Amino acid sequence: MPGTNLTREEAQQRARLLTVDSYEIDLDLSGAQEGGTYRSVTTVRFASAEAGAESFIDLVAPAVHEVVLNGKSLDVAAVFRDSRIALAHLHEGDNELRVVADCAYTNTGEGLHRFVDPVDQQAYLYTQFEVPDARRVFASFEQPDLKATFQFTVKAPQDWTVISNSPTPEPKDNVWHFEPTPRISTYITALIVGPYHAVHSSYEKDGRSVPMGVYCRPSLAEFLDADEIFEVTRQGFDWFQEKFDYPYPFAKYDQLFVPEFNAGAMENAGAVTFRDQYVFRSKVTDAAYERRAETILHELAHMWFGDLVTMEWWNDLWLNESFATFTSVACQAYAPGSKWPNAWTTFANSEKTWAYRQDQLPSTHPIMAEIRDLDDVLVNFDGITYAKGASVLKQLVAYVGMDEFFTGVQAYFKAHAFGNTRLPDLLGALEQTSGRDLKTWSKAWLETAGINILRPQVDTDADGVITAFAVKQEAPALPAGAKGEPVLRPHRIAIGLYDLDEAGKLVRTERIELDVDGELTAVPALVGKARPAVILLNDDDLSYAKVRLDETSLKNVTEHLGDVTESLPRALCWASAWDMTRDGELATRDYLALVLSGIGKETDIGVVQSLHRQVKTAIDVYAAPNWREAGLTQWTDATLAHLRAAEPGSDHQLAWARAFAATARTPQQLDLLEALLDGSETIEGLVVDTELRWAFVERLAAVGVFDEEEIAAEYERDKTAAGERHAATARAARPTDTAKAEAWAAVVEGDKLPNAVQEAVIVGFVQTDQRELLTPYTEKFFAAVKDVWESRSHEMAQQIAVGLYPSLQISQATLDTTDAWLESAQPSAALRRLISESRAGVERALKAQAADAAAG
Numbered sequence: 001m002p003g004t005n006l007t008r009e010e011a012q013q014r015a016r017l018l019t020v021d022s023y024e025i026d027l028d029l030s031g032a033q034e035g036g037t038y039r040s041v042t043t044v045r046f047a048s049a050e051a052g053a054e055s056f057i058d059l060v061a062p063a064v065h066e067v068v069l070n071g072k073s074l075d076v077a078a079v080f081r082d083s084r085i086a087l088a089h090l091h092e093g094d095n096e097l098r099v100v101a102d103c104a105y106t107n108t109g110e111g112l113h114r115f116v117d118p119v120d121q122q123a124y125l126y127t128q129f130e131v132p133d134a135r136r137v138f139a140s141f142e143q144p145d146l147k148a149t150f151q152f153t154v155k156a157p158q159d160w161t162v163i164s165n166s167p168t169p170e171p172k173d174n175v176w177h178f179e180p181t182p183r184i185s186t187y188i189t190a191l192i193v194g195p196y197h198a199v200h201s202s203y204e205k206d207g208r209s210v211p212m213g214v215y216c217r218p219s220l221a222e223f224l225d226a227d228e229i230f231e232v233t234r235q236g237f238d239w240f241q242e243k244f245d246y247p248y249p250f251a252k253y254d255q256l257f258v259p260e261f262n263a264g265a266m267e268n269a270g271a272v273t274f275r276d277q278y279v280f281r282s283k284v285t286d287a288a289y290e291r292r293a294e295t296i297l298h299e300l301a302h303m304w305f306g307d308l309v310t311m312e313w314w315n316d317l318w319l320n321e322s323f324a325t326f327t328s329v330a331c332q333a334y335a336p337g338s339k340w341p342n343a344w345t346t347f348a349n350s351e352k353t354w355a356y357r358q359d360q361l362p363s364t365h366p367i368m369a370e371i372r373d374l375d376d377v378l379v380n381f382d383g384i385t386y387a388k389g390a391s392v393l394k395q396l397v398a399y400v401g402m403d404e405f406f407t408g409v410q411a412y413f414k415a416h417a418f419g420n421t422r423l424p425d426l427l428g429a430l431e432q433t434s435g436r437d438l439k440t441w442s443k444a445w446l447e448t449a450g451i452n453i454l455r456p457q458v459d460t461d462a463d464g465v466i467t468a469f470a471v472k473q474e475a476p477a478l479p480a481g482a483k484g485e486p487v488l489r490p491h492r493i494a495i496g497l498y499d500l501d502e503a504g505k506l507v508r509t510e511r512i513e514l515d516v517d518g519e520l521t522a523v524p525a526l527v528g529k530a531r532p533a534v535i536l537l538n539d540d541d542l543s544y545a546k547v548r549l550d551e552t553s554l555k556n557v558t559e560h561l562g563d564v565t566e567s568l569p570r571a572l573c574w575a576s577a578w579d580m581t582r583d584g585e586l587a588t589r590d591y592l593a594l595v596l597s598g599i600g601k602e603t604d605i606g607v608v609q610s611l612h613r614q615v616k617t618a619i620d621v622y623a624a625p626n627w628r629e630a631g632l633t634q635w636t637d638a639t640l641a642h643l644r645a646a647e648p649g650s651d652h653q654l655a656w657a658r659a660f661a662a663t664a665r666t667p668q669q670l671d672l673l674e675a676l677l678d679g680s681e682t683i684e685g686l687v688v689d690t691e692l693r694w695a696f697v698e699r700l701a702a703v704g705v706f707d708e709e710e711i712a713a714e715y716e717r718d719k720t721a722a723g724e725r726h727a728a729t730a731r732a733a734r735p736t737d738t739a740k741a742e743a744w745a746a747v748v749e750g751d752k753l754p755n756a757v758q759e760a761v762i763v764g765f766v767q768t769d770q771r772e773l774l775t776p777y778t779e780k781f782f783a784a785v786k787d788v789w790e791s792r793s794h795e796m797a798q799q800i801a802v803g804l805y806p807s808l809q810i811s812q813a814t815l816d817t818t819d820a821w822l823e824s825a826q827p828s829a830a831l832r833r834l835i836s837e838s839r840a841g842v843e844r845a846l847k848a849q850a851a852d853a854a855a856g
Helices: 008-017 218-223 226-244 286-302 314-334 343-358 374-378 384-400 402-416 423-434 439-445 551-563 567-582 588-601 605-622 625-645 651-663 667-678 690-702 708-717 721-733 737-749 755-765 777-791 794-803 812-825 829-855
Strands: 018-028 037-048 055-058 063-069 084-087 093-104 111-116 123-128 149-155 161-164 175-177 191-194 197-205 208-216 253-258 271-275 453-460 466-474 491-500 506-516 520-522 534-539
Touching: 008 018, 008 055, 063 084, 093 111, 123 253, 123 271, 149 161, 149 191, 161 208, 191 253, 197 218, 197 226, 208 218, 208 226, 226 253, 226 286, 226 314, 226 402, 253 286, 271 286, 286 314, 286 343, 286 605, 314 343, 314 374, 314 384, 314 423, 343 384, 343 567, 343 605, 374 829, 384 402, 384 423, 384 439, 384 491, 402 423, 423 439, 453 491, 453 534, 466 491, 506 520, 506 534, 506 551, 534 551, 534 567, 551 567, 551 588, 567 588, 567 605, 567 829, 588 605, 588 625, 588 829, 605 625, 605 651, 605 829, 625 651, 625 667, 625 829, 651 690, 667 690, 690 708, 690 721, 690 755, 708 721, 721 737, 721 755, 737 755, 737 777, 755 794, 777 794, 777 812, 777 829, 794 829, 812 829
Parallel strands: 018 149, 208 253, 253 271
Antiparallel strands: 018 037, 037 093, 055 084, 063 093, 111 123, 123 191, 149 175, 161 191, 197 208, 453 466, 466 520, 491 506, 491 534
16 A cells, blocks of 8 residues: 655645644554554644644555544545545644554555564564654654654553653553653654563763663574674764764663664664664674664764754755764764774765765756655655765865854754754854855755766976866766756865875875865965875865866876775775776776776775675676676686685685675686585685575575575575575576566565565576576566556565666667656656666666777
8 A cells, every 4th residue: 555645735734734732542463473454543632723624644554443533423434535534624723633443564664564583483563654654553644844742552462572762661461551752753753562682771971871772583682782782872872962962852762673674774763773684693894883883873863863853844854864974974983982983984985986876867856855745755865865965064064164063053953952944944053153154055065966076187397396286177967857957066175195105105295175166276285396196186085076086196096096005095096986987987897907906905894895896886787798708707716816815704805705706607616605605615714604605505596506405405504584585585596587487476476575575586586697588577677667666665666666677788779668668658756767767877887888898
């Protein structure tokens, strides 16, 4: 039941008319072990500005039994239609509504998700309400600016745990009566119910004690490193409370690792949910711990940015996500005792590359996006809303100053606590503390789309002395179909000068910080200096722009990238090379050569793993088809050499093992995978644990070495939810017509797979070395995708629309087929956006392949 699409105009009209006071929500989840439906009783108290006015409340439910408005029973059949209950003849002032319904458990990760653990056969529930899914559990005015208090009463099986936004009370007769919450939005309310395992602690500061809990399923309890999670959380509490000068705004803080979660995490007030893949069952690299810590801090920052102060409407979603992203990385980088002081390297290497990719799609949009309805926002949790916005905030901090920035934020929280805001509210606070007029800055950075390119222009004399230096700024045309015009922006950047020292290391010898504006900005401070080996624009990654190297710098970077002493400038150079490859300015074969020359000296494991992913993508998608196999052979040989040479037991060894498994292809390489699996061969220090075993099994299945017998045997070793997903991936990966047909039928023609299993099947189905086998599914995709979109929930439909688009069929024919479908099918705006984005990927790949072929 997708639910009716709420428009911005409808939300504005409802907000002008209504003020919501409180919800009392009574849920009977005593039958959760069996599933099906559950009884939901909602009592809402709200005020109307007009007598006799009409409005509506939202509810997605299989059955509504009773609707009572101001003591009068309404005809359910007359008022409940298309996930809305019509409310007429409202009283001026106070109104009371009671709705009794049967609501449904889901397996899509939306609303109240129900999962049965194959280990203990127990049911585990959790809610996920962002953007519009509280209406799947209780009747609600589903928009962020109609805040209210929420009081939950829950009946559940004996000995289960029930967690909500308020502290957990002692149950009476298997009923939990929670205290009302502060005024919050519907989408950050939460319930997590089931026989969860818990570890408790507290945060103590200035005489206040905040209870803390960490939860997971009992089958994961042996892997739960709660102490590590609490440590990161306490660092976040310390840093955020100091920087925000506002105490943590809720009564307790629980972090719950839940199964089959669609996102990384969700900022429910005082009850944050995380995907339970963050409870690591097997050895992972430090990059995984850093990523988990950033997610923990991101959600904690949301307790202020988003939960305490909430956007009025979803066009200011970035006020939540960009701020949470920026402050979480800043906390990792600057908080005393942080294990990840190089967090900005990770940000530059992963988050910003996501933003750059998103900003070059036809769907590019301003950070402050135009959100007309719920469909718009559901596809807008993207690299612009998160990573570009956070990059621009970093630029803003460089522009106004760190202290002035946080002083403005402090005033913002105090002025708008438990309320709703728009962009001018924040900018006004920052203008007061910084003394800068931010209206022009905001228009250039927040209200326009697209990306700038910065290039150095260097002139030298015969002695190698710089005679002229300028920064050239370009504003490339926006992609076809994108709205808006290209714009040049003001950039606060640093320019780094790097030279080789006596040990052969590239070290920064000078740094100049300046404002760049307009098409050409002269830098007289560099005139008269000896030309250095490398000139790096946007050093320290202060601004958001694509950066190019001049010819001399590019030559020296190509020869010495692994010799740059600091991790952040190395990451910026790696990112520039990757961006040039995607743009067809650097041939894939040359990018591979650059990586192979420098990756062995790269110490940052997060950068190493990103390079692994990027090289594989480059060869699979951007390489000339007639060179692809040669490139894969060269890369796979290198991965095995690095695996054997890596320090035993190190993160680098594990990363290289996974990179090798992803592309192993020769009989000898595949024999090695089998030997490592059965223990007949070992590599010193490499533990082939549960997750690494599955990586080997999935590759062996994809190349046809393993079939159902071996997959089933591996699942017997790991009869867990994760094992079930891996087995589904392996089965779908097999290179046979039958395996592909079964996978397609399960995902597209059936509608019973849980979200996580559906995703696993899609991952297995799409194998880069099975293009010919997948060719018939282009026609099948376009025949099915519109019906899928209109009949499935958003999460399930988006998985299919993005995951099964024929991205590997890189040809003009795929572009033509896509264009014809867009013209004839007339899809909704949200589906059109997703398909257009995938089409852009094919178009970019064709251009890059042509560039690579020309280089050959």
